[in-house]
Amino acid sequence: MTVKQAAAERRRTGGYPARRTRDAPERAPEILTRLLAAYPDAHCALEHRDAFELLCATILSAQCTDARVNIVTPVLFERYSTPEALARAKPSEVEAIIQSTGFFRNKTRSLIGMAQALVADHGGQVPRTMEELLSLPGVGRKTANVVLGNAFGNNAGITVDTHVARLSRLLGLTRHSDPIRIEQDLMPIFPRDHWTLLSHLLIFHGRRICIARRPRCEECVLSDLCPSSRV
Numbered sequence: 435m436t437v438k439q440a441a442a443e444r445r446r447t448g449g450y451p452a453r454r455t456r457d458a459p460e461r462a463p464e465i466l467t468r469l470l471a472a473y474p475d476a477h478c479a480l481e482h483r484d485a486f487e488l489l490c491a492t493i494l495s496a497q498c499t500d501a502r503v504n505i506v507t508p509v510l511f512e513r514y515s516t517p518e519a520l521a522r523a524k525p526s527e528v529e530a531i532i533q534s535t536g537f538f539r540n541k542t543r544s545l546i547g548m549a550q551a552l553v554a555d556h557g558g559q560v561p562r563t564m565e566e567l568l569s570l571p572g573v574g575r576k577t578a579n580v581v582l583g584n585a586f587g588n589n590a591g592i593t594v595d596t597h598v599a600r601l602s603r604l605l606g607l608t609r610h611s612d613p614i615r616i617e618q619d620l621m622p623i624f625p626r627d628h629w630t631l632l633s634h635l636l637i638f639h640g641r642r643i644c645i646a647r648r649p650r651c652e653e654c655v656l657s658d659l660c661p662s663s664r665v
């Protein structure tokens with residue numbers, strides 16, 4: 435299915451394309467070029483000074499806004515500035531600090547468990563491989579991608595959060611909902627050296643223009659490339 439056929443199908447059905455369009459590999463480079471031009475300042479919104487802080491912030495960001503995480507983390511890092519300090523933390527004290535991020539008991543378990551694993555197995559350092567990161571409590575592929583890409587400059591994969599997942603479907607780049615399957619669809623059609631930045635670009639676009647439930651297609655630089663465009 436081409437982008438034009440997908441647009442016709444959307445008009446017919448009143449819905450969004452349910453599958454990846456056949457010309458996704460051809461459209462992907464132009465999508466990237468336009469997003470790069472539109473958001474030259476795209477970057478990781480989670481404030482951090484090193485890999486340990488980014489790992490903690492990313493664990494806290496599950497089901498929570500980056501803005502809320504950025505309010506909580508300065509307090510957390512003031513109290514627990516190293517993996518060793520966090521590994522020894524009393525759960526009730528961590529819970530009190532991070533409560534506003536939601537799911538705070540699970541997140542506290544993940545944070546302390548992760549810090550204990552860093553101390554016990556990695557000399558107090560954040561490991562630099564996907565396999566080692568995935569072995570840490572509370573760390574899934576999304577978190578590992580964020581840390582590898584933004585703290586270590588390693589484009590090991592593409593971070594698929596709610597914005598990236600939603601925009602990838604709207605743009606006809608995937609038909610999947612599962613983040614792993616979406617990542618597998620995106621990786622072959624975007625250059626590897628842009629994988630980390632691609633996530634930031636899609637997140638910026640999802641926050642500013644392609645807003646959930648009210649996408650501003652008339653202002654969108656991708657409207658002629660997007661099978662879900664309303665213009």
Ligand code: SF4
Nearest residue numbers: 644649651654657660
């Ligand atoms: S704003 Fe509209 S045209 Fe732009 S990516 Fe979203 S759905 Fe497509």
